[in-house]
Amino acid sequence: MTFKTLARAACIAAVAATATAPVRAADISGAGATFPYPIYAKWAEAYKAQTGNGLNYQSIGSGGGIKQIKARTVTFGASDMPLEPADLKASGLIQFPTVVGGDVPVVNLDGVKPGDLTLDGPTLARIFLGEIKSWDDPAIKTLNPTAKLPSQAIVVVHRSDGSGTTFIWTDYLSKVSADWKTKVGASTAVEWPVGIGAKGNEGVAQNVSNTRGAIGYVEYAYVKQNKMNFTRVVNKDGKAVSPDSQAFQAAAGNADWAHSDMYHVILTDQPGANSWPVAGATFILMYKQPQDPAAAGEALKFFSWAYASGGKLAEDLDYVPMPAAVVAQIKKTWADEIKDSAGKSLMN
Numbered sequence: 001m002t003f004k005t006l007a008r009a010a011c012i013a014a015v016a017a018t019a020t021a022p023v024r025a026a027d028i029s030g031a032g033a034t035f036p037y038p039i040y041a042k043w044a045e046a047y048k049a050q051t052g053n054g055l056n057y058q059s060i061g062s063g064g065g066i067k068q069i070k071a072r073t074v075t076f077g078a079s080d081m082p083l084e085p086a087d088l089k090a091s092g093l094i095q096f097p098t099v100v101g102g103d104v105p106v107v108n109l110d111g112v113k114p115g116d117l118t119l120d121g122p123t124l125a126r127i128f129l130g131e132i133k134s135w136d137d138p139a140i141k142t143l144n145p146t147a148k149l150p151s152q153a154i155v156v157v158h159r160s161d162g163s164g165t166t167f168i169w170t171d172y173l174s175k176v177s178a179d180w181k182t183k184v185g186a187s188t189a190v191e192w193p194v195g196i197g198a199k200g201n202e203g204v205a206q207n208v209s210n211t212r213g214a215i216g217y218v219e220y221a222y223v224k225q226n227k228m229n230f231t232r233v234v235n236k237d238g239k240a241v242s243p244d245s246q247a248f249q250a251a252a253g254n255a256d257w258a259h260s261d262m263y264h265v266i267l268t269d270q271p272g273a274n275s276w277p278v279a280g281a282t283f284i285l286m287y288k289q290p291q292d293p294a295a296a297g298e299a300l301k302f303f304s305w306a307y308a309s310g311g312k313l314a315e316d317l318d319y320v321p322m323p324a325a326v327v328a329q330i331k332k333t334w335a336d337e338i339k340d341s342a343g344k345s346l347m348n
Contacts, residue, residue, distance in 0.1 A: 028299045031058035032065015032078030033164045034201040036282040038221040039099060040078075042313045043306045055302060061200060063162015063188050069093065069285045075295045077285035080164020081188050085261045092288050094337050096330045097263050097281040098303065100252040100320040103168045104223050104243045104278070105231045106205065108214045109135060111148060112229060115242050118143050120234035121176025121269075121277065127215060128156055128173065129180060130194035135213065143234075150213075157207045157216035160197030162188040168280035169217045172268040176277075217278075220248075221317045235277040236269050245318045247276035255281075257326045286338060293340040300334055300346060 069077025290296035
């Protein structure tokens with residue numbers, strides 16, 4: 001499915017839902033991360049078919065999702081960058097993870113098939129710093145001694161919007177490159193040394209696909225859906241691994257959700273021979289005391305359904321569902337923290 005077809009289908013579905021049913025107070029609205037958009041769209045379609053209840057999710061980037069939930073214009077915000085516990089407390093919010101996925105380097109190189117090329121963290125950092133400018137640079141040749149690398153300029157493509165995908169990517173580069181950490185750092189939006197900006201995972205994927213010599217980073221579902229040319233990456237244990245659900249699961253296996261403060265867990269550069277090094281969870285943000293308790297309760301029903309019945313849909317897109325023990329912990333958080341103005345839990 002092409003980018004335009006996917007976007008058109010989403011728009012048609014949204015318009016159809018609006019046309020066939022009146023907007024109710026309990027309708028679910030959300031906005032934010034593009035990283036989980038493919039699975040949220042799948043979940044919404046299946047949930048509506050089973051319950052008749054719709055979800056209007058705007059895939060606008062994590063920065064936009066954080067702004068919209070803080071402005072109280074949506075039932076929930078979505079971000080791939082977990083908010084700090086102090087920020088959550090100050091804003092009256094809670095957060096919880098939904099799935100784990102991975103950022104993946106994607107390239108547009110003639111004669112190079114998906115998974116043929118291997119890169120490591122320091123080399124990726126130097127490419128995105130603008131220090132490595134050509135595909136036949138010795139650093140890339142060393143990692144790919146048998147590859148036929150063209151003497152072609154590297155075109156860096158990065159996110160232009162505030163993005164949790166960017167946070168995961170730049171957090172990883174900060175961990176593997178002291179230069180990157182000092183000169184650029186990790187955030188949802190950074191001052192990029194070089195490159196072309198594009199909006200959303202969709203925009204980066206489209207720009208890379210249309211630009212010869214390009215390299216960018218997108219969530220793996222976009223790689224899979226659009227048959228993009230990905231690279232392998234050398235992980236913390238020195239092993240070159242390909243992105244897939246097993247590699248994401250290996251990275252997530254070290255996560256200590258039980259002892260985290262409001263699920264503030266970052267999964268980049270995890271140890272393990274099979275771990276994908278640029279893995280990350282994606283998070284939902286909701287108010288402890290929502291202005292519209294009916295809509296918030298409906299959102300909790302949706303995510304409860306997703307945890308119970310949406311695992312296979314997530315796995316089909318190479319996301320990793322949350323473990324049962326974590327889901328039980330999340331539901332306890334809902335029961336304890338999300339209440340109406342009378343102090344009554346919204347969990348039925």
